[in-house]
Amino acid sequence: MASLVALSVVALGAGAGQSALGGSSQSGILVSGTSDSVTNVDPAGNYDFGSATLGYNLLEHLYDARNGSKIVPSLATNCSPAGNTRTWRCSIRKGVKFHDGSDLDSADVKFSFDRVIKINDPSGISSLLSNLKSVKTNGRYGVTFNLKAPQSTWRFILASGAGGIVPSGAYPANKLQANNQPQYGTGPFKLTKYTPGQQAVFERFDDYWGPKAKSEGLIMRYYSKSSTMKLALERGEIDMAFATFTPTELGSLGKAKGIRVYSGQGAVIRYLVMNVTREPFNNIAVRRAVAFMMPRQAIATRVYRGTVKPLYSMPPAGLPGHTDAFATLYGRVPSPAKAKKALQDAGVQTPFPIEVWWTPTHYGDASADEYAEMKRGLEKGGVFKVTLKSTEWAQYSDALGNQYNAFQLGWFPDYPDPENYLLSFYQPDNFTANGYENPKMTALLKQEQAANTEAKRLSVIRQIQALAAKDVPIIPYWQGNMIAVGRTNVRGIPTTLDAAFIMRFWKVSKS
Amino acid sequence: MGGQGTSLRRYALTRLVLVIPMVFILLTFVFLLMRVAPGDPITSSLGGRVPPEVVDEIKHDLGFDKPLYVQYVDYLGDIARGDFGTTITDRRQLGEIIRVNGAATLELTFFAMIVALVVGVTFGLIAGRFRDTWLDVGGRMFGIVIYAMPVFFIGLMAQLFFGSYLGWLPTSDRASPITQATLETHTNIFTIDALIERDGDAFVDVVKHLILPAVTLGLVTAGVFIRLIRVNVIRTMKDDYVEAARARGIDERSVVYHHAFRNALVPVITIVGLTVALLLSGAVLTETTFNWPGIGHTLILYLQNRDYTAVQGIIVVFALVVVAASVVIDFVNAYIDPRIRY
Numbered sequence: 001m002a003s004l005v006a007l008s009v010v011a012l013g014a015g016a017g018q019s020a021l022g023g024s025s026q027s028g029i030l031v032s033g034t035s036d037s038v039t040n041v042d043p044a045g046n047y048d049f050g051s052a053t054l055g056y057n058l059l060e061h062l063y064d065a066r067n068g069s070k071i072v073p074s075l076a077t078n079c080s081p082a083g084n085t086r087t088w089r090c091s092i093r094k095g096v097k098f099h100d101g102s103d104l105d106s107a108d109v110k111f112s113f114d115r116v117i118k119i120n121d122p123s124g125i126s127s128l129l130s131n132l133k134s135v136k137t138n139g140r141y142g143v144t145f146n147l148k149a150p151q152s153t154w155r156f157i158l159a160s161g162a163g164g165i166v167p168s169g170a171y172p173a174n175k176l177q178a179n180n181q182p183q184y185g186t187g188p189f190k191l192t193k194y195t196p197g198q199q200a201v202f203e204r205f206d207d208y209w210g211p212k213a214k215s216e217g218l219i220m221r222y223y224s225k226s227s228t229m230k231l232a233l234e235r236g237e238i239d240m241a242f243a244t245f246t247p248t249e250l251g252s253l254g255k256a257k258g259i260r261v262y263s264g265q266g267a268v269i270r271y272l273v274m275n276v277t278r279e280p281f282n283n284i285a286v287r288r289a290v291a292f293m294m295p296r297q298a299i300a301t302r303v304y305r306g307t308v309k310p311l312y313s314m315p316p317a318g319l320p321g322h323t324d325a326f327a328t329l330y331g332r333v334p335s336p337a338k339a340k341k342a343l344q345d346a347g348v349q350t351p352f353p354i355e356v357w358w359t360p361t362h363y364g365d366a367s368a369d370e371y372a373e374m375k376r377g378l379e380k381g382g383v384f385k386v387t388l389k390s391t392e393w394a395q396y397s398d399a400l401g402n403q404y405n406a407f408q409l410g411w412f413p414d415y416p417d418p419e420n421y422l423l424s425f426y427q428p429d430n431f432t433a434n435g436y437e438n439p440k441m442t443a444l445l446k447q448e449q450a451a452n453t454e455a456k457r458l459s460v461i462r463q464i465q466a467l468a469a470k471d472v473p474i475i476p477y478w479q480g481n482m483i484a485v486g487r488t489n490v491r492g493i494p495t496t497l498d499a500a501f502i503m504r505f506w507k508v509s510k511s
Numbered sequence: 512m513g514g515q516g517t518s519l520r521r522y523a524l525t526r527l528v529l530v531i532p533m534v535f536i537l538l539t540f541v542f543l544l545m546r547v548a549p550g551d552p553i554t555s556s557l558g559g560r561v562p563p564e565v566v567d568e569i570k571h572d573l574g575f576d577k578p579l580y581v582q583y584v585d586y587l588g589d590i591a592r593g594d595f596g597t598t599i600t601d602r603r604q605l606g607e608i609i610r611v612n613g614a615a616t617l618e619l620t621f622f623a624m625i626v627a628l629v630v631g632v633t634f635g636l637i638a639g640r641f642r643d644t645w646l647d648v649g650g651r652m653f654g655i656v657i658y659a660m661p662v663f664f665i666g667l668m669a670q671l672f673f674g675s676y677l678g679w680l681p682t683s684d685r686a687s688p689i690t691q692a693t694l695e696t697h698t699n700i701f702t703i704d705a706l707i708e709r710d711g712d713a714f715v716d717v718v719k720h721l722i723l724p725a726v727t728l729g730l731v732t733a734g735v736f737i738r739l740i741r742v743n744v745i746r747t748m749k750d751d752y753v754e755a756a757r758a759r760g761i762d763e764r765s766v767v768y769h770h771a772f773r774n775a776l777v778p779v780i781t782i783v784g785l786t787v788a789l790l791l792s793g794a795v796l797t798e799t800t801f802n803w804p805g806i807g808h809t810l811i812l813y814l815q816n817r818d819y820t821a822v823q824g825i826i827v828v829f830a831l832v833v834v835a836a837s838v839v840i841d842f843v844n845a846y847i848d849p850r851i852r853y
Contacts, residue, residue, distance in 0.1 A: 031688045037603045037812065122569040122599065178602055193692060195611070196603060197812065198684070198804045207738040219688040224812060228802045231682040238688070361815070394548070405666040492732055 030490070030510055032503075033229040033241040037222060041194060042177040043164030045118045047123035049412055050332070052161050054200055054220060056362065056502050058099075059185035062109065063091055063155045065500035066210075066374040069265070069318065069416045071159045075104060079158060085150040085450060090158075093139040097207045098167040099190040104456060106137040106257035111168035113145075118174050124432070128162035128414055149171040150450040152457055156415035174230075188213040188506035196224055202505075213506035214492060220284060233259065235483060239510050240486035240493065242503045246365050247305040253485050261485050264497020267481035269311055269421070270370075270410045272356070275401045276473050280354060285346030287472040290406075292332040292339035293384065295377025296477045303369045308478040313413075313465045314425060316416030316479035318499040321461035322418060325469035326476065336381025343383070346484030346490055351385040357407040362393035362502075371408065401433030416500045419448060419459050426464065436473035445458075522845050526838055537830045542586055545819050546579060573599065574606050586823070595824035600816045605824035608809060609850035613828070615685060618792045619728065620796070622721055624783070626729025631736020633777070636772055638737065639744025650737060658734025662793045666727040666800035673723060683802035690716045726803040728793050732786050739782055743775035745793030750774070784840035788833045 036050030043059055046052060064074035067313045073079070079090040096104040103220055113135045118124045118380035133146045145154065157163065171177050171183050183191050188210065189202035202218040221238055223229035226245045232238045233254055245253065254261045274281035274290070296310035309317070310332070312324035324332075331338070334477075356378075358371040368390075375386040391399075399406060409432065423445055424430060428437040444464045447477055468474070482497045489511045496504040538700045555816070570576050572587070589596055594607030638650030657665070675684035681687070686694065687703050690713045697705050706716035747753060748771050797808030802808070806825055813821035 029689065045602065120569070122573065122574070124565060124569070127565050176602055180603075180607065195691070195804075196601060197612075197809060199688060200689060221684070221688055223683070224799060224801050225802065225806060228670075228683045228800070231670055235674060235678065235682065237683070238539055340664060380685075393815075 003128065004345075012417065015129045023352045026326060029219060030113065030217070030240070030505065030508060031217040031221060031238045032508075033223055033225045033238040034036070034243050035223050035229055035245075036243050037224075038179075038194075038200070038347070040121070040176055041126070041179050041183045041191070041425070042171070043161060043166065044119045045121035045176045046161055046164070047121075047125035049385060053243070053503055054191075055161065055164060055185075055370045055462050056187070057189045057202060057218065057505050058183060058187045058191050059166070060187050061159050061161075061163040061165065062092075063159040065159060065416055065498075066504075069267075069499035071416070072313070074159075075109075075165055076158070079155055081145070081152075081154075084336075085154065086147045086149070088109055088145040088154050089138070090143045092143060093209065094141055095110075096186050096234075096362075098170070098186055099184040099205060100167055100170050102167045102169060103270050104165065104167075104186060105140045105331070107140075108168045108305070109143045109165055110135045111139050111163045111171075111173065114171050116162050117132050118238075119176060121176065124405045125162050126155055128160050129405060131157075137232065152405075152449060152451045153415075153419050156343065156417045156419070161413045174443045189218055197224075204465045213285065214284045214509035215505070218505050233487070236487065240484060240490050242484040242507070244364065245485065247303065250307055250483065250485070251305055254412075259485060260487050260488055261483065262493045262497055263307070263481045263483050264494065265499045266308075266479055266481040266499040267316055267319075267413050267416060267499045268410065269314065269316055269372055269476055269504060270408070270478050270480075271474050271476040272406060273316065273401060273409055273432045273434050274375075274406045274472070275404070275434045276471075278327065278405055280352070281405050283346060283348065285342050286352065286354070287475075288330070289342045289383060290337040290378065291326060291350075291469075291472050291475050292333045292342060293328075293378045294372060294475055294477050295334050295380075297333065298377055299370055303366055303373050304478070304480075307483060311476045311479040314421040314468065314474065314476050315461070315465070316421070316499065319416065319418045321458040321465075321466050323462050325465040326397065328466075334377055334380065336383050339383045346442070351379070351382045354389065355405060356393070357396070357404040359393050359396040359408065360390055363408065363410050367408065379440065382403050386393045400431075401435060404433055413501070422448070422461065422468075427469055432474070434473055437465055438467070438471055441467055441471070441493045445467050519845055522797070523842060526841050528835060530838060534831065535676055538587065538590060538827060539833075540821050541826050543828070545823055546815070565576055584597075590827065595827065596820040598818050598821040598824075599811065600818045602812070603821075605821070606823070608806065608821070609828055610784075611663075612804055612806040613698050614811045616791075616794050616798070616807060617802060618685075618700045618721070619700060619803055619805055620787075620794055622725035622753050622795075623728035623732065623790060624786075626726050626738055627732035627786070628779075628783075630730065630733035632740060632776070635740025636744055636774055636775070637739045639741040639748070639775065640767060641773075642745055647741070651741065654734045654737030654741075655735075657730045658738075660731075662727060662731050662796045663800045665730060666724070669727055670725045670800070680723050682723065684720060685803060686713070686717050686720050705810045713744055724803050726760050727800070728790065728797040731793050732790055735782065735786060735789065736779065737831070738837075739773060739802060740779060744771060747771045781840050781844055784843070787836040791829055791832065 007344050038054055039048050040046045040051055040052045041054060043055055046055055062076035063071045064081060065071050069093060071412065073245065075093050075096060076090040077093050079088050082089050084356060092104065092106050092109060098104060110441050116126050117129055117364050131149055131151050136144045138144055167184050177183060179194060179196055185333050188205055190205045191200060192203050193201040199222060200220040203218050204213045226249055228247050229241050230245060230253065233241050250261055272285050276282055278292045300306065300308050300310055312327040313322060315322045335351065343350055343352060358366055358367055371388050375388055378384040378386050411421065422470050426436065426441050427445060430444060443478055448457055448460040448464065451460060482501055484497065485492050490508060491511060492508040495507045514820055574582065634650045634653060638647045641647050641788055647701060651659055672681040673680045694701065694704055694713050695709050698704055701717040705717050753771050756770050794805055795810060798805040798808035810825045
């Protein structure tokens with residue numbers, strides 16, 4: 001017993017006076033914290049943000065958003081439609097090595113896509129390849145993708161998580177590579193040790209085909225609570241943190257000595273879905289009145305302290321083709337007068353009672369304040385009488401439009417293109433189960449997918465946004481910034497904050 | 512003597528047989544509880560990103576659309592074969608979770624128990640020996656406060672004071688990132704692994720990380736010990752043999768330390784076993800507060816994702832540990848006190 005006490009005293013004494021307690025003090029190794037978690041490292045079972053963040057540093061795709069939100073050829077040197085956008089031919093980059101020492105070729109590309117479909121993992125990642133009919137190799141460095149229907153945005157699918165390329169000799173074809181097995185890609189870092197829920201350890205891949213990572217190594221540290229991560233960052237136990245602090249914590253970190261908060265263009269959005277087939281939101285006047293009253297700025301300022309921006313269309317500002325469609329139709333600031341008029345013209349008496357659902361267990365601690373602010377905003381001027389209801393995510397995600405008339409949802413993109421913010425929401429039988437179906441919208445979505453020029457596609461995307469604002473089945477209200485926090489000796493964080501929402505750790509280092 | 516031995520053996524056998532229905536009821540309870548809870552792991556993990564038909568297809572592949580009784584039979588069959596399964600959300604073998612995360616919990620609870628014993632026995636003995644003095648009042652109040660205070664609150668205060676304000680100790684995790692990356696693990700108990708590797712720096716780093724969570728968890732348990740030992744000391748101080756020792760002219764110091772205290776500590780042996788459940792439940796909160804990657808912390812993460820297999824498996828392991836501890840304590844009690852027999 002005495003020896004234990006003595007040991008504790010020695011340990012305590014050793015710690016006193018050290019600023020970092022040996023935490024992340026080894027130079028050249030960048031330590032980053034996150035409150036996200038990893039489900040699967042294997043890209044065939046990886047459809048969540050925590051796993052994707054790990055994967056982006058390990059794996060590459062035929063196309064990647066390497067230097068910004070625009071996707072560029074990565075493991076492919078080029079992918080082009082053959083005739084129409086139903087067939088795509090890609091040339092594979094030569095001289096690329098996997099972390100296991102093998103060379104990349106077309107067989108690896110075919111193998112990687114085929115196994116995602118074959119495994120059909122419960123994560124749902126294979127749904128991104130639902131339009132893929134077959135993959136064929138053309139020699140050692142050529143691949144042809146045959147699609148079920150024309151898709152002008154196929155390059156974006158190639159850049160999505162479903163398109164991570166792994167070596168065919170190191171992964172099973174019909175099941176996931178377990179997390180405790182070696183994981184290989186072609187990325188700037190190779191994974192040397194992964195302890196689930198604790199940390200992932202990477203070292204720089206010296207045979208990388210592109211610019212080498214700026215840090216010798218990288219450790220991603222996983223936290224279940226952002227408050228614990230904040231303490232670790234303040235104490236220097238970690239060098240930086242990415243995803244996700246609460247607005248209050250960010251405010252506090254912004255004032256902390258030796259720490260800097262970086263903010264860039266974001267891609268996460270939040271929106272309110274209404275079921276258009278049931279009362280009271282089957283009345284378009286009610287939906288439009290909600291659109292007139294949406295307190296976007298109040299939510300952004302009071303709840304999120306400026307870490308999010310008001311959003312006036314599903315595709316966030318910063319993506320090509322974005323228009324402020326809702327601002328055009330309903331104004332930028334809430335208007336009780338216009339909302340009341342819309343309701344009165346439809347014979348609806350005010351204050352009109354509505355029920356709004358939200359969940360406290362999926363979109364962060366600020367959701368409670370967000371919906372309290374929304375209630376306050378919608379009730380201004382006696383337009384609505386709002387009853388808020390909430391339930392935890394497991395039940396909530398099962399119910400959505402099947403049970404709720406108006407409800408909160410959020411979206412993180414599979415690929416940085418406006419299509420990803422439209423296709424999943426405005427098709428008949430979309431996942432929100434809000435019953436929205438407009439043949440004109442369905443036709444526009446098909447036109448967008450089949451468009452043979454970018455100009456034509458973006459023109460259709462603008463028409464879709466205008467129609468979505470007019471029909472109002474969904475009201476987008478904020479887009480989040482991409483925020484990372486680092487100690488002042490960390491360099492390069494701003495170079496990776498853009499609408500692609502990828503933390504490119506290979507561009508970050510510490511002095 | 513032979514008769515007593517037979518009786519103890521019969522008691523032990525009966526006690527072991529009774530474990531079977533106890534475990535069976537427990538397994539059934541856990542199974543039903545998970546199914547009664549709203550939501551399912553597939554819908555929960557997909558987060559509404561894919562069409563309902565894809566969700567249905569995946570549920571079918573995993574057998575979640577089978578009738579409840581079929582799922583139940585499969586579940587019992589797997590447990591009987593010692594197969595606790597693979598988690599749905601991240602494909603981890605439950606065996607691996609028990610080995611890796613269970614070792615973290617074992618390390619934490621072991622050191623917490625030492626803290627609890629040191630603090631509990633010290634304060635309990637002092638309070639009992641100096642009954643109705645300010646030492647007694649202070650000791651009792653301390654015991655009540657640390658027992659009544661939520662463990663996460665003590666943890667948070669400790670983090671802020673010793674970690675953030677004084678800067679003496681790390682506030683989270685089992686070791687610093689570099690130590691954890693470089694330490695070769697043999698047992699997954701980092702203090703032992705550091706000793707095996709003869710890595711002094713790693714050992715000091717690991718111990719520093721252990722102090723706050725172990726003291727936090729230990730203090731809560733110490734509250735139980737303080738009150739129990741105080742009462743026992745007061746009672747034994749009045750026992751006939753203590754009075755007899757005094758009457759024989761043995762000095763008071765010797766009476767207290769060699770007679771009263773020693774006997775007052777006997778019931779602690781049984782209480783130590785019973786506090787296993789308290790420590791495990793406390794470990795869930797302590798581990799979450801300190802980002803300690805133990806099995807309790809892991810349980811919370813899987814609960815949030817409604818991962819049936821993981822939650823079932825971990826709760827079953829927790830329950831089996833508590834059942835095993837209670838059986839051991841019953842054996843010890845029966846061995847010490849022959850009146851406790853069937």
